[in-house]
Amino acid sequence: MQKYLFIYNDMKNRILNGEFVANEKLPFEKDLCISYNTSKMTIKKAFDLLVEDGLIIKKRGVGTFIKDINSKEMERLIVTSQFQGLTSTNPKNKITSKILKFNIIPADSDIERQLNLTPDSFVYDIHRVRYTNGQPTVIEQTYMPIDLIVGLNKTHLKNSLYKYIEEELNYKIQSAHRRVSVRKATEEEAQNLELQVGDPVAVAEQVAYFDNGRAFEYSFSVHHYNFYSAQFIVTK
Amino acid sequence: MQKYLFIYNDMKNRILNGEFVANEKLPFEKDLCISYNTSKMTIKKAFDLLVEDGLIIKKRGVGTFIKDINSKEMERLIVTSQFQGLTSTNPKNKITSKILKFNIIPADSDIERQLNLTPDSFVYDIHRVRYTNGQPTVIEQTYMPIDLIVGLNKTHLKNSLYKYIEEELNYKIQSAHRRVSVRKATEEEAQNLELQVGDPVAVAEQVAYFDNGRAFEYSFSVHHYNFYSAQFIVTK
DNA sequence: AAGTGGTCTAGACCACATT
DNA sequence: ATGTGGTCTAGACCACTTC
Numbered sequence: 001m002q003k004y005l006f007i008y009n010d011m012k013n014r015i016l017n018g019e020f021v022a023n024e025k026l027p028f029e030k031d032l033c034i035s036y037n038t039s040k041m042t043i044k045k046a047f048d049l050l051v052e053d054g055l056i057i058k059k060r061g062v063g064t065f066i067k068d069i070n071s072k073e074m075e076r077l078i079v080t081s082q083f084q085g086l087t088s089t090n091p092k093n094k095i096t097s098k099i100l101k102f103n104i105i106p107a108d109s110d111i112e113r114q115l116n117l118t119p120d121s122f123v124y125d126i127h128r129v130r131y132t133n134g135q136p137t138v139i140e141q142t143y144m145p146i147d148l149i150v151g152l153n154k155t156h157l158k159n160s161l162y163k164y165i166e167e168e169l170n171y172k173i174q175s176a177h178r179r180v181s182v183r184k185a186t187e188e189e190a191q192n193l194e195l196q197v198g199d200p201v202a203v204a205e206q207v208a209y210f211d212n213g214r215a216f217e218y219s220f221s222v223h224h225y226n227f228y229s230a231q232f233i234v235t236k
Numbered sequence: 237m238q239k240y241l242f243i244y245n246d247m248k249n250r251i252l253n254g255e256f257v258a259n260e261k262l263p264f265e266k267d268l269c270i271s272y273n274t275s276k277m278t279i280k281k282a283f284d285l286l287v288e289d290g291l292i293i294k295k296r297g298v299g300t301f302i303k304d305i306n307s308k309e310m311e312r313l314i315v316t317s318q319f320q321g322l323t324s325t326n327p328k329n330k331i332t333s334k335i336l337k338f339n340i341i342p343a344d345s346d347i348e349r350q351l352n353l354t355p356d357s358f359v360y361d362i363h364r365v366r367y368t369n370g371q372p373t374v375i376e377q378t379y380m381p382i383d384l385i386v387g388l389n390k391t392h393l394k395n396s397l398y399k400y401i402e403e404e405l406n407y408k409i410q411s412a413h414r415r416v417s418v419r420k421a422t423e424e425e426a427q428n429l430e431l432q433v434g435d436p437v438a439v440a441e442q443v444a445y446f447d448n449g450r451a452f453e454y455s456f457s458v459h460h461y462n463f464y465s466a467q468f469i470v471t472k
Numbered sequence: 473a474a475g476t477g478g479t480c481t482a483g484a485c486c487a488c489a490t491t
Numbered sequence: 492a493t494g495t496g497g498t499c500t501a502g503a504c505c506a507c508t509t510c
Contacts, residue, residue, distance in 0.1 A: 039500045057410075063477080231416075
């Protein structure tokens, strides 16, 4: 493991374990260079990750301090990582799927643009309802290029698409650009999510990328209002 | 301006202006060191910002490439920056406020924890409806420590709180930890947002921080479902 | 004046992909 | 074997805060 990641993890654990309390000053970078036997740039890199996490703040000319986040925030930071195709958020929960549609269709112009496809490409057209412990929580409409995600079948859809992509196809999923909005459930959505027509749903539109930069998934998820939340840190 | 920021901005403009097209290889870091007359670390720092923005991807052993984002994403990246207390998102829009409540109250235990206050602290208790071009879009319930945000009055609330904090009090707002969920509008919310009871609303709970790490605002915003959307990039 | 974190360098070595 | 980006160093200088 890289030095800066080791230092980052180590400091993170020390902070979350309460070794330093809120607003307390951390050791100076200079001193940590000595105790971690490293250079200033490396300490800085580790600390910048902690700043990104919202765990610490640095003041030039003064020092570095624990951010006064509260215990609820702490939990969030300990859990962390919102990235998942839903599956395996919490190992206690049982995720199942009902497949509404599983076709191969020509990409329309929107899909073509979103996935940067060449004209006349084909994509999977997947429509699933996903259940957490039997409760319908989200309807997913997914488009993926057939030449990228090969050999997909219904069994994979019953389980985790992402797992198939990562473990069987050996692609690395890197990031997703997500846009969230809110609206009323349509009749079809209401039926599938066990809601009334007009009840709230959260709609997430997303383009997901491999670590090689290829867009591999364009999807819409319509979430039951009781089973959606997102956390993120906004910076100026 | 710092060198790495200059290079970052310069490359960003060149990319957004279409100097390089999707999937095209960028010049190697090594070569850019020469053309920008700088060191590898500095180029890397600039490029890492572009990676964060989701504009480029780097492949070790291969090179650096423009990400194949589509034009809709491009627009988003050009606009960028979601941070605002609502005011001045778009200069064309006229933001007004109706003040429902403006009191000073003792912090309850939740507020105390969220803002990391000492026991028996007082906070502003501000309740506003905010209008965009006359259309009610969001109800904001805001708590702020009185000893941090001094001299607040109704005039400031009519306009932008954040503007007062930054321009009059000269604090620097750095980041906000935000949690978003969805539910049905209560009767009071429905009235204020010109909705029906049970219509969808997006609820954002947020703790905002100064650049010195102090939590200065704990707020709940209840958004009209037609006037809420959020964009963010999720990474693994 | 002294000490902090921020930037930058020039160069070393490493991990990885391609040829 | 070559060349890419990734990490790391030791030290320089800068911007900022505090004393």
